[in-house]
Amino acid sequence: MDLYEYTYNLVRQIPEGMVSSYGAVALALGDIRASRAVGRMMNQNPNADNMPCFKIVYSDGNIGGFGLGIDDKIRRLRLDNIEVYDNKINNFEKVFFNDFKTDYPLKKLRKKQIELSCKVKLEDSLDKIDTIAGFDVAYPQNDFDNCCAACIVMDNKTKKVIEEKIIHDKNFFPYIPTYLTFREADFYQLLYEQLENKPDVLMIDGNGILHPFGLGIASFIGVKMNIPSIGVAKSKLCGKLEGNKVIFDNKLIGSAFFSSKYIKNPIFVSPGHKISHDTTISIIDEYCYYKIPEPIRKAHLLATKNI
């Protein structure tokens, strides 16, 4: 889905003489969590004359930033018959537009996540592990340029890489906390389909069940492909740390993992699908030669190299 074009069309609804806020556009997309992504999408607007990104300001009436400079934002606002004084919108509440026509695309995606989260299995379903794959994506400055998604397959016994795959494509779904799946999962499915050596376990850069709606990208891919999967994140998306356990809604959803005693900030690992917490941790332990487990680290290097 092209969330950029959808967002730009929302902003085009704001009438002359009126402004809106990053958060209001985010809510029109379906989730306040997208407010920062709205700022990023405004920043990446390919044509400031064709989409009035200058009409989006902070929720307190301050005008916020602008890629072409604050002065140019003020100039464009005044040309649009919006009064600005001391970097603030005059009569902000009176000229604030919030009557977007929208069908809330993020709400539909959330619904899909919640439906799929019921299918996640946390029991081990692995009779053997011959191979394990790692997945990651590297991005250029602008989502309108090609990014690179990479997958590597390792032999579980020798720990040698037996296959590498990359794909390049543009991405029109920005990063929004808790919606990472809809930015990156298509790449991973394509990569998986192209693999000659179908792995027994998938290790994915992102969370498994460590997610406020129970379905991070590793769980999504696991359920979609019906393969055991593990999520590996560098920071904690949600939940409370109790010892090394991550607890959310009184449930165990993942663990903080310290790859060595010198590590200050742990990684956060969680089962994706068809795997238990204990097996997840023991696989991660086996592959942590560095802070980041090898399959992810090698996929990351491959993606970054080819960006």
Add this chain to the structure above:
DNA sequence: GCGACAG
């Protein structure tokens, strides 16, 4: 005011 916020 400062931290939280998968990538």
Add this chain to the structure above:
DNA sequence: ATCTTGTCGC
């Protein structure tokens, strides 16, 4: 993730 156009809750 890369670079710097948020918002909310404590």
